[in-house]
Amino acid sequence: MNEKLDRLLEQYSAAAGERWLEESLPEDIPEYTFSHKFQRNMNKLLRRQRRSPAVRAALTYAKRAAIFVLAFVALSFSVRMTVDAAFRRQVLQVVVQVFSDFTEFRYTSDVKTDEQPGELEFTYLPEGMIEKEHEEDEFGYYTYWYWEDTDGRFLELERWDITEDVSSTQLLDTENAEITHFQVHGEEAMGIEKGLDHTIHWTEGQFVYTLSGTVPMEELKLVAEGIRPVSEPKVGEIEFSYLPEGVVERKEYREADDLHAYFYFEDENGNMLALEQVRITTNTEDRYFLDTEDADVFEYTIHGAPAIGVEKGQGKIIHWTEWNFVYTLSGTIPMEELKLVAEGIRPVSESKVGKIKFGYLPEGMEIAETELGERDYFVWYKDSDGRFITLDQSLIEGNDELIWMLDTEDAEVTKFKVHNFDAIGIQKGADCTIHWTEGEIVYVLLGRNLPMEELKLVAEGIK
16 A cells, blocks of 8 residues: 555656646746846856866756857967067967857867966046956966946956966857947957846957946947056166166166166266166076175065175175066165165156055955046045045146145154155054155055054055
């Protein structure tokens, strides 16, 4: 009897359950729309798990269910000339599979490259957009940016570096979407419009880009066209943001070519400075012989890079490397001042306000307000406990004059360095202020209910 009952239950229980479910649920189930923040967090989770067994299994099932098109395309190749006029080809291959509710792009490359992704600059962003996130994996193969404005609109950009050892799979929601094709930076791009969400997907050389957001497609195209790599410094194109008083360049001694540059400075007392900059390529080699016999040798960091200092009599030398450049700075001024000269050496670039990042902020601080003009930038961060930080950044050029009135009455005033530039600290009650200049830029950093030591960390973290 029990065996017969078990067989009957096994035979009809599934159908009975389905019937009960149908009768219990309403005829019209409202479709729930998740917030963009939730979708963004889920997308980040999927990116991290993209190569997990669970995701691969899900994709395998989807392929069996609804494959429409399979295409293999050699998307693009770029040609790069090295110093010896040899050519190298970069082929980016993609397998495109279109499913019922999404399109999959799988990118691979058969060429190993030493090119680095590098930083990007965004020459156009919709008004009010503020960068909220910027992430990069430990190997530099994947980078993510996210912006948002006060109205809840957002932008996000993902960049993958595809090499012989790195592949990538992109899943783009194309179900019931309007698909268009156009060009970004002269490369073929695909646009996807679905409701308020818009996406542009394209490749450049070995890089794959996906830009998406809730701004109109035409404005999203402007953002895409405005994405540029930050230019790598060139030989000789440097500036000295700090020089000892009275020291001037003797430009008749300046030398510069594609691989080498030399600068020479003097003052009226015969003190001198000289800088040699050498670019090292895959086909060049340079050797330096520093006179360390009976000399004092020190280890420093210049711009975060290891440096060696040699002091012998009146002569001082600092030797270091940055990017693919080797620098040798020598002089007859004190070593501490020579270090300031080294720290003040920068690639020549147009001074602009607003292009900064905070490497450190106290826990809980969220951006509250920003204002950006041609010559002034203001940003305000605050937390739920009443603490806040403001930064004023001003550009001074030519004969411009700027007057700052800082309240020092009955205040504790200290002097220190920020990025190796002279700074003044003012502590009065709950308010702390740090004031300093870097080249043509004047900074005033104010913190309320924050200790001065923590505000110094904020100042040092500004990049």
